[in-house]
Amino acid sequence: MRLLPIAATAAALTLTAGCFSQSGTDAKGGSLAKGNSLKGASLTVGSKEFTEQLVLCQITALALRSAGATVKEKCGLQGSNTTRTALTSGSIDMYWEYTGTAWINYLKNTRPIGDPAEQYRAAAEQDLAKNKVKWLAAAPANDTYAIAAKTTAAQELGVKTLSDYARLARTDPAKAATCVASEFAGRSDGWPGLQKAYGFTLPKQQVATLAEGAIYDAIGKRRPCTFGMTTTTDGRIKALGLTPIADDKKFFPVYNPALTLRDEVHRAHPAIQKIIDPVAAALTDQVLQDLNGQVDIKGKEASDVAQAWLQSKGFIGK
CATH class of the missing domain: 3.40.190.120 (Osmoprotection protein (prox); domain 2)
Structure with a gap:
């Protein structure tokens, strides 16, 4: 969704380097890597600073590494505007954004669209046309x-x-x-x-x-x-x-997360979409609640939570 931090942390994650990475945890090939190679690709994944974004950043980095990409992490950037600017300026290549945030804050529309599919379509089309930002498939989760x-x-x-x-x-x-x-x-x-x-x-x-x-x-x-x-x-x-409490008048906008990347990056590496779309489809409200809770309640590292979830789905190897 949002501009607000869930967890009061902005520290960069220092993790063990892997063979396909400049920083972060290594990942073996799983279902995401089948028929999808990113060998030779050098990509930078970013995120905002709150827990859900840190987890999504690690999920993305691991998924891309499992297909052979070299991935640098810039997880935990301060705020939505900073992260968005990092994307459009080329400091990062991709990060997960929320449909409502883009529609209202970046595309300057005053009224959200209540239907999630229509909100996604409108935000994706406008962002690509105006800013050359490509939206991959949105997750069913609604972080509103x-x-x-x-x-x-x-x-x-x-x-x-x-x-x-x-x-x-x-x-x-x-x-x-x-x-x-x-x-x-x-x-x-x-x-x-x-x-x-x-x-x-x-x-x-x-x-x-x-x-x-x-x-x-x-x-x-x-x-x-x-x-x-x-x-x-x-x-x-x-x-x-x-x-x-049930929002019976549907006041709050829809905030479905989706991986956004510059269109030039998508065109250069179309396999990214085939790798990430199955991940997005699996991210429901309940899944994100559980992943976020493992970090915020149980005190686990976002990288460990991301790796365990991807492995449990067979998305990456053990």
Whole structure:
């Protein structure tokens, strides 16, 4: 999706060099490499700084190495705009972007498209035509915003939908106390737009601005807020017993992740698409929640999580 960091880390990952890489973990051939050779290709994979992006960066690097490419990693760049500029300037060759982010932030469209397939098609077509950025297949996962609460709290308050939540905010604002991250608080596809779409204004004293990572713990403990901004593929949702409240008016944009690369890179190495498209197809909400949770909850390295998942699918060899 997004411009927001999920994990408070920007450190580059220092890993053991492999035979097909300038940095990072080696990868043996699996199903992705069958009939797809990238030997002789030298590619740089980047990502934003939050957990999901770090995992996707490692997945991509390993997938490409399994087909023989030499891959340099620039995982963990600071912010969406920095990462996008790295792509368009040639500092990196590819990274995973989100359909809603590109549509609104880079292509400057004011209204998101509710249908995921149409949103992807429109973003991909415009980005290629205007910026010569090629979009590979989008994953079915939707890393969008959500308002969430402890499952028991949502049940206690009778809040199943955001219309229910808005009603609570209007009638008993203290019970609807909500934590938001600073960027979400100012984005049109965030807090201001949400209040407008659902017809409520929560008093300022019932809105706490926290670092994103702290929000999950806060709503898990119901202190200082019962509800909070989350993202739908974050591993902490399941681990902390949280429930995203149904967006019954479909306010939040669709944020399907897809690997984006400069068109010249795609034309030079068309095998990249054949290698990455099966990976994208396997990335559901549940898969990303699990992969993100292994990093954020269990403390595993993103590279180890990526390697284990790719091997479990037979995408790369063991």
